Amino acid sequence: MSDNESPSPRLRRKEDARAHILQAARRIVLDEGFAALTMRRIAAEVGYSPAALYLHFESREAIARELGGAGMRSLHGRLARAAETVDPLARISALGAAYVAFAREEPETYRLIFMEPGFAASALGGEDEAGAAAFALLAGAFAELAAAGRLRAAADPAALATGLWVLLHGIASLKMTCSAFLATPEEPLLASMLDSLLNGVLRRVDQP
Amino acid sequence: MSDNESPSPRLRRKEDARAHILQAARRIVLDEGFAALTMRRIAAEVGYSPAALYLHFESREAIARELGGAGMRSLHGRLARAAETVDPLARISALGAAYVAFAREEPETYRLIFMEPGFAASALGGEDEAGAAAFALLAGAFAELAAAGRLRAAADPAALATGLWVLLHGIASLKMTCSAFLATPEEPLLASMLDSLLNGVLRRVDQP
DNA sequence: AGCGTTCACTGAACGATGTTCATAAACTAA
DNA sequence: TTAGTTTATGAACATCGTTCAGTGAACGCT
Numbered sequence: 001m002s003d004n005e006s007p008s009p010r011l012r013r014k015e016d017a018r019a020h021i022l023q024a025a026r027r028i029v030l031d032e033g034f035a036a037l038t039m040r041r042i043a044a045e046v047g048y049s050p051a052a053l054y055l056h057f058e059s060r061e062a063i064a065r066e067l068g069g070a071g072m073r074s075l076h077g078r079l080a081r082a083a084e085t086v087d088p089l090a091r092i093s094a095l096g097a098a099y100v101a102f103a104r105e106e107p108e109t110y111r112l113i114f115m116e117p118g119f120a121a122s123a124l125g126g127e128d129e130a131g132a133a134a135f136a137l138l139a140g141a142f143a144e145l146a147a148a149g150r151l152r153a154a155a156d157p158a159a160l161a162t163g164l165w166v167l168l169h170g171i172a173s174l175k176m177t178c179s180a181f182l183a184t185p186e187e188p189l190l191a192s193m194l195d196s197l198l199n200g201v202l203r204r205v206d207q208p
Numbered sequence: 209m210s211d212n213e214s215p216s217p218r219l220r221r222k223e224d225a226r227a228h229i230l231q232a233a234r235r236i237v238l239d240e241g242f243a244a245l246t247m248r249r250i251a252a253e254v255g256y257s258p259a260a261l262y263l264h265f266e267s268r269e270a271i272a273r274e275l276g277g278a279g280m281r282s283l284h285g286r287l288a289r290a291a292e293t294v295d296p297l298a299r300i301s302a303l304g305a306a307y308v309a310f311a312r313e314e315p316e317t318y319r320l321i322f323m324e325p326g327f328a329a330s331a332l333g334g335e336d337e338a339g340a341a342a343f344a345l346l347a348g349a350f351a352e353l354a355a356a357g358r359l360r361a362a363a364d365p366a367a368l369a370t371g372l373w374v375l376l377h378g379i380a381s382l383k384m385t386c387s388a389f390l391a392t393p394e395e396p397l398l399a400s401m402l403d404s405l406l407n408g409v410l411r412r413v414d415q416p
Numbered sequence: 417a418g419c420g421t422t423c424a425c426t427g428a429a430c431g432a433t434g435t436t437c438a439t440a441a442a443c444t445a446a
Numbered sequence: 447t448t449a450g451t452t453t454a455t456g457a458a459c460a461t462c463g464t465t466c467a468g469t470g471a472a473c474g475c476t
Contacts, residue, residue, distance in 0.1 A: 039463060049426050114385055115323055163401045170378025177322055193371045200407030257455050
């Protein structure tokens with residue numbers, strides 16, 4: 001499996017430069033917001049001339065795309081940790097909480113992934129691996145519920161996962177752009193909506 | 209009630225100019241997207257010099273804000289028409305369909321209102337009249353349901369309206385940025401989610 | 417070792433952006 | 447008519463993404 005033992009110091013340094021640029025870009029986005037992600041700003045941060053960035057990235061959008069990919073992997077990581085919850089019902093709550101927490105704690109990253117035009121289009125559509133994996137975590141929980149016979153007959157796990165994502169994204173993004181409107185904190189709102197949704201979807205059982 | 213019979217041709221022309229500018233701006237956003245809304249582009253459209261725009265508006269953002277306000281009034285208009293449905297349950301469906309249709313047919317307007325940073329913050333928070341009125345339409349439907357005793361005990365109409373808005377915004381905005389992900393058309397997805405949500409919130413009755 | 421080639425990088429520039437300012441024309445009020 | 451306010455302009459400034467002709471330094475080869 002050794003792809004290349006000594007990766008040629010040339011390429012090594014090239015990849016280092018790429019990494020440094022991305023790291024600087026990430027720092028800027030986190031500290032000053034996505035709007036501050038400027039080629040000249042990045043260049044100053046890494047000690048390059050603005051033109052040098054184009055030797056490592058095609059455009060500013062390419063850097064943003066890469067950053068978005070990393071953000072998506074980060075989100076996937078959080079969801080994966082939440083997905084360790086064994087009970088599928090509690091897992092759904094944990095996944096939702098993790099998702100909303102990510103959006104709250106790294107709003108600029110979230111905006112970059114899901115709210116910037118012309119980029120997120122490919123984030124979940126299959127092209128992005130982490131995005132698909134993240135979605136699979138949600139779908140898995142519903143699939144387990146279905147397999148355990150705890151779902152109403154007509155309920156489709158994939159559709160439910162999509163619905164859950166829609167709900168989570170609705171909370172996360174509305175909170176970001178219309179925080180005054182969403183006076184309720186995210187968590188209680190999420191809990192109550194999840195309650196209603198699951199209440200409508202779960203098979204009713206006399207308490208066993 | 210006559211505020212001012214002859215509004216002084218001075219002011220008349222000034223307001224005309226404002227209207228012309230906004231109209232041109234609206235045309236640009238609709239035809240070429242929000243990103244194309246440039247001061248120079250607007251100026252060219254209305255036949256002014258770029259600097260002249262600053263005699264009528266404080267900044268580009270002010271124009272965008274005004275446009276967003278108009279968009280919100282337009283959305284409110286659609287919702288108001290849908291709100292004529294008498295049965296509150298059917299009305300909720302109609303409101304949802306109208307909302308999603310607005311976002312689909314005028315995506316750039318929707319993005320301007322709800323997805324552009326630093327603007328939508330005040331769209332629903334009470335400052336904007338149309339926004340509050342639009343929300344009241346949703347809340348009204350749930351309040352009627354509650355008054356008719358068709359809601360579960362713990363259900364709070366205002367919270368439910370917020371939840372519905374979250375859901376609608378989730379569908380509308382995810383469709384815009386991750387259309388590949390939302391392979392399902394908006395309407396069936398909305399219908400099924402609304403079904404589950406209401407199913408979990410409505411008081412169960414033996415069919416009367 | 418020396419030579420030629422490739423590579424990483426820079427400085428200056430281009431077109432476009434939002435915005436400001438001095439200036440001129442046009443309209444209003446006396 | 448004259449004085450003054452309003453409206454519009456053209457040129458300019460700073461900043462943006464991006465391109466391109468050069469400049470060394472590092473690399474591969476003989």
